[in-house]
Every structure is written in structure tokens, then in C-alpha cells.
Amino acid sequence: MAMVPHERSLVKRLEGKPFALIGVNFDENKGVQKKTEEDNKITWRSFTDGRTGPIGKKWRIEYLPTIYVVDHKGVIRYKDVRDKEMDDAVDTLLKEMEAKK
Numbered sequence: 168m169a170m171v172p173h174e175r176s177l178v179k180r181l182e183g184k185p186f187a188l189i190g191v192n193f194d195e196n197k198g199v200q201k202k203t204e205e206d207n208k209i210t211w212r213s214f215t216d217g218r219t220g221p222i223g224k225k226w227r228i229e230y231l232p233t234i235y236v237v238d239h240k241g242v243i244r245y246k247d248v249r250d251k252e253m254d255d256a257v258d259t260l261l262k263e264m265e266a267k268k
Contacts, residue, residue: 170232171207173250178211193218239264
């Protein structure tokens with residue numbers, strides 16, 4: 168949850184750009200997840216998967232937060248970047264995508 172303020176600012180900064188932040192929660196109860204999202208002003212799409220759910224298994228999520236930065240082709244380009252490193256990773260991919268237009 169410590170990363171939520173930074174994630175919120177990233178979502179706001181990139182509003183209108185081809186960017187999406189998606190969360191996967193280990194909460195077993197959707198009500199708990201909903202309350203957490205409301206309390207922490209989480210506005211991006213978030214899935215409840217539980218500790219043994221299909222998303223966590225497929226993406227090999229063993230701990231939270233696990234961060235994947237995925238390019239527009241669905242290729243994982245960065246893993247476990249945080250703060251400025253996350254911003255730089257996203258900005259790099261957006262620039263690459265723009266250059267290919």
C-alpha cells in the first residue's frame with residue numbers, strides 16, 4: 168500500500184496516454200478489496216485473485232507488490248521497478264511507441 172500514492176500520481180500524469188495500471192489483489196473477499204480501494208482512492212482497474220488464483224499462478228506472483236511493466240505488444244520489459252525507476256520505464260516505452268508511429 169506504500170506505493171499507492173506514487174501509482175495514483177502516475178495514473179494522473181499519464182491520463183489520456185496509451186497507459187494502463189492494473190492491480191491484482193490477494194484478498195479473498197471482494198468486499199475487503201472494494202473498501203481498500205475506496206479508502207486509498209485507487210481508481211485503476213484491480214482484480215481479486217486470492218493467494219492461489221489463476222492470475223497469480225500464471226504471472227508467478229509470489230509476493231506483493233510484484234510489478235511488471237509490459238509494452239504495447241504484451242512483452243514484459245521491466246520487473247519490480249518502483250518510484251522513479253517505474254516512471255522511467257513507462258516513459259521509455261511510451262517514447263518507443265511514439266517513435267514507431
